[in-house]
Amino acid sequence: MHFTSEQRLDDGVLEREFTLGGIPGILWTPASASASASVPLILLGPPPLGLRKVYPRLVARARRSAADGFAAATIELPGSGDRPRWPAAEQALADLRRALEAGEPVGDEIVDALILPLVDKAVPEWQAALDALLSLPEIGGPVGYSGGVISIGTRLAVVEPRIVAAGLFAGSFVPRAMFEEARQVTIPLHVLLQWDDEGNDRQAALDLFDAFGSKKKSLHANMGGHTGVPQFAGEVAAQFFTRHLK
Numbered sequence: 001m002h003f004t005s006e007q008r009l010d011d012g013v014l015e016r017e018f019t020l021g022g023i024p025g026i027l028w029t030p031a032s033a034s035a036s037a038s039v040p041l042i043l044l045g046p047p048p049l050g051l052r053k054v055y056p057r058l059v060a061r062a063r064r065s066a067a068d069g070f071a072a073a074t075i076e077l078p079g080s081g082d083r084p085r086w087p088a089a090e091q092a093l094a095d096l097r098r099a100l101e102a103g104e105p106v107g108d109e110i111v112d113a114l115i116l117p118l119v120d121k122a123v124p125e126w127q128a129a130l131d132a133l134l135s136l137p138e139i140g141g142p143v144g145y146s147g148g149v150i151s152i153g154t155r156l157a158v159v160e161p162r163i164v165a166a167g168l169f170a171g172s173f174v175p176r177a178m179f180e181e182a183r184q185v186t187i188p189l190h191v192l193l194q195w196d197d198e199g200n201d202r203q204a205a206l207d208l209f210d211a212f213g214s215k216k217k218s219l220h221a222n223m224g225g226h227t228g229v230p231q232f233a234g235e236v237a238a239q240f241f242t243r244h245l246k
Contacts, residue, residue, distance in 0.1 A: 001132040013066045015059070020132055023125055024051060024082060025075035028062035029138055033071060038140035040245040041133060043126065043156075043163070044074040045147030047171075048118070050081035061146065064234065068242055071139050075129050077149075078121040089118065096173075106201070111173045115151050119178075123155045130162060144241050150208070151178045157185045165244035166190070167237045170205035171197055182211040189217040190240040192233060194224055 005017040012031035017024065033039045042065050046054055051074065062072035079086030092114035099106050133139055143162045145153050148169035157166050158181050166185075170193040191209050195202065209219050218240075222230055 001135075009059075009063065011063060011066070013063055015062075020075070020129055021125075022083075023075050023129070025073060025129060026051065026058070026062075027071065027073045027133065028059070028066055029071045030066035030069060032069065033138040035137035038138055040070050040142050040144070041130075041139050042070050042072045042144045042146050042241060042245070043130065044072050045145060045149065045153055045169075046074050046077060046080075047148055048077045048080045051076050052081060061234070064238055065241070068238055070144075070241065070245060071133075073129065073133055075125060078118060078125070089114065106173060108176060112175045112177070115149065115173060115175050116177065118149065119151050119155050122149075122152050123159065126152070126156060127160060130160070134162070142245050144245050146237065146241070148172050150174065150205075154178055154182050154185060154208075154212075157187055157189075163187065165241060167192070167240055170194075170208070171200050173201060174204050174208050179208060179211045182208055183213045185212050185214050187214060188240075188244050189214045190237055191217065191219045192229065192237065193219060193221040194229060195221050196224055 001018050001020045003016050003018045007015050009015055014029045016027045018027060030039060044058055044061055046058060058074055065072040076083050079089045095110045096106060096114055142164040144165045145156055145163050146167040149172045150168045150170055151174055153166050153168045156163055165188045167190040170191055189212055193205050220236060222233055
């Protein structure tokens with residue numbers, strides 16, 4: 001991990017940009033974090049739009065995490081932002097948009113081509129980032145995961161034992177293969193669903209929630225589209241992580 005920039009935000013949060021094996025990322029730590037007082041960590045899963053584009057949303061989530069005593073970190077997803085183009089993913093996205101614009105059903109082949117390769121690439125990168133982040137003296141456990149793509153969060157919840165709780169955003173298409181993985185998830189889950197999300201298959205999101213094997217899981221559904229998440233929903237999610245990471 002190589003830090004490339006550093007700034008102190010007005011609330012005392014330290015923001016550091018980094019690269020790890022050519023992958024850009026950002027780490028936020030509260031002013032209270034030190035080698036003698038390490039803090040838990042929340043991994044912020046971004047949407048596949050590029051960190052620069054979604055930075056305002058990410059930094060708001062990170063600052064709330066810091067106020068609760070947690071560090072937060074994110075990394076750029078494969079094919080997003082300044083990372084190399086990924087022609088296969090771009091083709092799958094184009095196929096998805098054509099189906100949506102034509103009012104046609106989105107078939108399993110399109111969803112699989114769009115999501116499964118992304119999960120296969122992104123999850124090992126998240127694990128490598130977690131290795132590097134937990135080697136920093138000011139960051140300890142436990143670790144939570146927050147965000148989308150929901151299939152990435154599902155895979156991480158299965159394969160990464162250092163993640164003890166996950167807040168998942170039900171706002172992306174879900175391959176059928178992920179339902180079997182969901183049955184293997186046992187950590188506490190907080191799932192956020194926008195009921196009128198224009199780009200989400202609501203029934204698939206409900207079915208995925210039902211498939212999760214966790215005994216402690218909650219579904220929080222709000223009226224509105226993909227970007228209409230009410231402010232209080234963030235408060236509820238923050239309380240979830242406070243319960244399970246402290």
